[in-house]
Amino acid sequence: MFGNLSLDMFVLRKKKxxxxxxxxxxxxxxxxxxxxxxxxxxxxxxxxxxxxxxFISGTVLSLLFISIFYVMYLGSDLKNGFxxxxxxxxxxxxxxxxxxxxxxxxxxxxxxxxxxxxSLLCAVIFFDGxxxxxxxxxxxxxxxxxxxxxxxxxxxxxxxxxLRNTTAPMxxxxxxxxxxxxxxxxxxxxxxxxxxGIKFEFSYISVTANxxxxxxxxxxxxxxxxxxxxxxxxxxxNVLTKIVMDKKDIA
Amino acid sequence: MTNYILKTQSLSKHFGKFAAxxxxxxxxxxxxxxxxxxxxxxxxxxxMKMICSLSSPTSGSFELCGQSYPHLGxxxxxxxxxxxDPGIYANMSAYDNLKAKGKLYGGVDKEKINDIIRIVGxxxxxxxxxxxxxLGMKQRLGIALALIGDPEVLVLDEPINGLxxxxxxxxxxxxxxxxxxxxxxxxxxxxxxxxLSKLCTDYGxxxxxxxxxxxxxxxxxxxxxxxIRLLVDDTDKAKKVLGSLGxxxxxxxxTGELRIVGMTAGTxxxxxxMVLNKxxxxxxxxxxxxxxxxxxxxxxxGRES
Numbered sequence: 001m002f003g004n005l006s007l008d009m010f011v012l013r014k015k016k017x018x019x020x021x022x023x024x025x026x027x028x029x030x031x032x033x034x035x036x037x038x039x040x041x042x043x044x045x046x047x048x049x050x051x052x053x054x055f056i057s058g059t060v061l062s063l064l065f066i067s068i069f070y071v072m073y074l075g076s077d078l079k080n081g082f083x084x085x086x087x088x089x090x091x092x093x094x095x096x097x098x099x100x101x102x103x104x105x106x107x108x109x110x111x112x113x114x115x116x117x118x119s120l121l122c123a124v125i126f127f128d129g130x131x132x133x134x135x136x137x138x139x140x141x142x143x144x145x146x147x148x149x150x151x152x153x154x155x156x157x158x159x160x161x162x163l164r165n166t167t168a169p170m171x172x173x174x175x176x177x178x179x180x181x182x183x184x185x186x187x188x189x190x191x192x193x194x195x196x197g198i199k200f201e202f203s204y205i206s207v208t209a210n211x212x213x214x215x216x217x218x219x220x221x222x223x224x225x226x227x228x229x230x231x232x233x234x235x236x237x238n239v240l241t242k243i244v245m246d247k248k249d250i251a
Numbered sequence: 252m253t254n255y256i257l258k259t260q261s262l263s264k265h266f267g268k269f270a271a272x273x274x275x276x277x278x279x280x281x282x283x284x285x286x287x288x289x290x291x292x293x294x295x296x297x298x299m300k301m302i303c304s305l306s307s308p309t310s311g312s313f314e315l316c317g318q319s320y321p322h323l324g325x326x327x328x329x330x331x332x333x334x335x336d337p338g339i340y341a342n343m344s345a346y347d348n349l350k351a352k353g354k355l356y357g358g359v360d361k362e363k364i365n366d367i368i369r370i371v372g373x374x375x376x377x378x379x380x381x382x383x384x385x386l387g388m389k390q391r392l393g394i395a396l397a398l399i400g401d402p403e404v405l406v407l408d409e410p411i412n413g414l415x416x417x418x419x420x421x422x423x424x425x426x427x428x429x430x431x432x433x434x435x436x437x438x439x440x441x442x443x444x445x446x447l448s449k450l451c452t453d454y455g456x457x458x459x460x461x462x463x464x465x466x467x468x469x470x471x472x473x474x475x476x477x478x479i480r481l482l483v484d485d486t487d488k489a490k491k492v493l494g495s496l497g498x499x500x501x502x503x504x505x506t507g508e509l510r511i512v513g514m515t516a517g518t519x520x521x522x523x524x525m526v527l528n529k530x531x532x533x534x535x536x537x538x539x540x541x542x543x544x545x546x547x548x549x550x551x552x553g554r555e556s
Contacts, residue, residue, distance in 0.1 A: 006354040014343055014351070081336025085396055086355055088304035089327050249306035 004090060004099035012073070012103050021069040022114050028065065029058035029118035037126045049127040052138060052216040055119040059145065060212050066111055066149070067173045070156040073107075074100060075166030083250055093245040097157060101238075104153045112142060112149075134216075141216040144226050148214070151207045151233030158237040162244045164251065176208040207233045255314070256281040256404055256436045257302060262311035264297050264460075271297040273460045274311065279438060279453070281403075284430055286451035287440040288546055294460040295440040296334065299406050302438075303332045316403055328356065331402030333410055337393025341382025345373045345392050348381055349399055356400045364399075371395040371425055387418035394425065405429065407439045411446055419443065423450055448542040458550055475540050479511040479518060480504065482534035483525065492528045496520065507533070 012018055033054050036047040047053065077083040083096075090096050123129055159169035175181045186202035186209075193200050203209035210226045218226070257279040264272040272294045279285045287295045300306035302313060304320075304327060312319060318326040339348050346364055353359025368374055371391040376384065381392055390410055397405055407426075411419045423446060429435045441447050447454070454471060456464045466474070483489040486509055493501050493511065498521075500512045511521075518535050525532045540548065 003355040003357055006357075007351055010351050010354050011340065014340070014347060016342060076340070080340060081334075081338040082340065083338070084303075084305055084332065084334050084336065085338040085352060088330065088332065089355060089400065091324075091327065249300065251306075 001095040001099060004086075004096055005102060007086070008099050008103040009106075011076075012107060015073070015076075017069055017072055018107065021065050022111065024065040025058070025062040025111050025114050026118045028061035029054060029115060029122055032057035032061060033119075033122035033126050049123075051119055051123040051130045051133050052141070054122050054127070055115060055138075056215060058115050058119055059214075062111065062115055063208070063211055064174070064177045066108065067152060067156060067177045068170065069107075070104060070153050071160060071166055071170045071173055073104065074157055074160040075169070078160070078164060079166060087250045094242045097161065097238075097241055097245060101150075101153060101157060104157075105150055108146065108149045108153065112146060116142070137216050140223065141214065141218075144223050144230070145211065145214055147227055147230035147234075148207055148211045151230035151237075152211065154234045154237040154241070155207060158241045158244070161241055162248075164248075176206075177211075179212065182206075182209060205229060253278065254281045255279060256283075257313065257315050257438070259302070259313040260311055262298070262301060262313055263309050264294075264301060264306065265309040270460045272301070272308075275457070275460075275462045277455050277462060277465060279436060281436055282430070282434050283453045284426070284437045284439065284451045286447040286454045287438065287457060288444060288447065288454055288542075289440070289457035290550075291442075293457045295457055296408050297460075298457065299332070299334055299408050299438065299440065303330055303334060303406055305332075305334065328400050329403040330406060331397030331400055331404070332406040332408075333390075333393040333397045334406065334408040337389045338396060339381045339389060339392050342380055344378045345376045345381060345384075345388075345395065346378075348392060349395055352396050352399045359399060367395045367398050370398065370429070372421060385418075387414045387421070390414065390418075390422065391425070394422070398429070403434075403436060405435050405437045407437065409441055410439065411441055411443055419446055426450060444543040444546060445541070454542075456546060456549060464549060471542065471545065473512070475542065475545055478538050479521070480534070480536050480538045481509040481511060481521065481532065482507055483509065484531040484533070488528065489525060489530045492524050492530060493521070496524055510538075 036049050036054070036057070041047060047057070077086070087093055087096055120130070156169060156173055159172060160166065163169055182202070186206070190201060203213055204225055207229055210229050214222075214226055255278045257277070259275055259277050261274040261276055262272060263270065263274050275298060287298065289295050297306065301308050302315065304323065308320070314320070315323055316326040316329045318324050340351065343351065345368060349364045349367060350359070353364060368376075371394050373388060373391055373395065376388060381389065384392065394405075394407065394410060397407070411422050414422065426437055426439070427450065430437055439447070439450070448468075448471075452468050454466050454468070455462055456466075481489065484507065486503065486507060489509055490501055493509070498511055502510045502512065504510050518537070522532055522535060
């Protein structure tokens with residue numbers, strides 16, 4: 001396990017996409033801040049220009065880049081055949097997967113740090129700095145956000161190793177993180193269910209919807225639901241990935 | 252007693268109703284260079300994947316370095332493989348690729364990496380990214396990656412595919428060196444049978460997922476040696492006649508067939524002696540074959556039966 005972890009950390013450091021994605025995350029915050037600063041909005045649609053508001057806008061856009069990175073990172077061993085060099089050597093194939101997830105967890109933490117730092121800089125440069133900022137609330141927000149990101153990485157890991165390619169997982173992830181699935185699938189189903197007298201929102205069980213909807217001032221109930229969704233994704237998709245890795249050959 | 256590094260017993264791999272490997276039992280001696288011979292889709296790669304723990308057998312078992320599947324334990328680390336793709340990170344140099352894989356085993360220092368780079372002849376690659384390597388360089392890097400964990404067994408699936416003659420010769424020399432100097436057992440598959448015949452000490456012929464023959468290179472050499480094929484009505488009588496001519500190396504072939512090894516001249520004298528001793532000669536011809544011919548003959552025989 002330690003050998004795998006060490007290998008994955010080394011590969012992460014050597015990948016150009018590692019740094020490119022971090023730059024894109026930073027650019028996301030900058031872009032959303034510039035739009036908020038220089039565009040004209042109707043009074044009812046004024047963007048939240050507080051530090052946390054900038055952070056949330058940046059998160060929604062960064063989600064796309066981070067999930068693309070997840071697919072690229074996880075799929076690289078499959079694409080270049082490196083998995084065949086290593087998978088037979090390890091005692092448990094799951095240790096191969098877990099080390100990748102740990103590395104992605106570290107990378108996600110770094111991504112959130114970049115996002116926070118970028119938001120702070122933009123808030124200071126373009127707006128009122130950290131006026132009205134509540135550290136405790138923000139830390140709670142970040143903790144839940146982090147859990148959701150780990151849930152997303154577990155889901156993406158399952159997709160990549162179950163489908164054994166990167167194209168389909170990339171498309172699915174992009175559709176989920178861009179909100180396309182919400183508009184095209186979730187909303188019509190919710191409307192139909194509503195007409196049938198059933199109240200159900202997919203946003204409760206979707207990790208990406210939770211990532212996009214999470215606010216610093218979200219209620220404790222919303223935070224709890226988000227935590228439950230994140231934890232459920234981590235457990236369910238890691239169990240499924242383990243089944244896939246144990247049963248399926250490395251082709 | 253033969254010291255086997257890999258022994259399989261009725262190893263089978265089925266994909267639904269399709270049997271990619273069917274009841275393969277082989278014994279590979281420690282220190283051997285074992286050539287797996289078979290056409291495309293014969294089941295060579297499937298067999299290799301099973302012994303490298305990339306694919307699980309449908310039935311059967313195998314023993315690697317004294318440990319039985321699936322409880323291979325430390326034996327897993329004693330096998331290095333190059334199966335289908337060299338498995339390299341294109342944006343890293345040869346050194347970094349080896350360093351990356353070395354992290355998996357631990358204790359791989361700069362000196363060891365440079366030593367492996369020297370063994371496979373990639374010293375001149377420097378910091379060039381592996382993605383810009385020629386096919387031959389990529390294959391050599393693939394072999395280097397397989398070597399990083401100090402394996403006792405090297406499993407190479409078509410390592411010389413697509414290489415130019417010089418590249419093929421380089422890989423052959425590298426493998427021979429590894430086998431002789433480090434005692435690494437090599438299991439190799441290739442379509443270039445001429446090359447395999449220059450390298451291997453043992454062969455396993457696979458067709459339609461089944462092992463149809465195992466043979467040592469010495470035995471193969473004997474089987475491929477030029478000989479006179481003599482088809483007669485009475486082989487016992489013919490042998491006595493040949494004995495009187497001073498021909499000792501006579502083996503039985505198919506029914507009514509005798510093979511006179513190491514003597515390709517003097518067919519007239521043989522026919523004359525047979526006629527004088529009232530042995531009917533139906534056919535006499537000079538025969539000889541190489542690994543490719545041997546393989547094709549064997550496949551032909553297999554199909555007929």
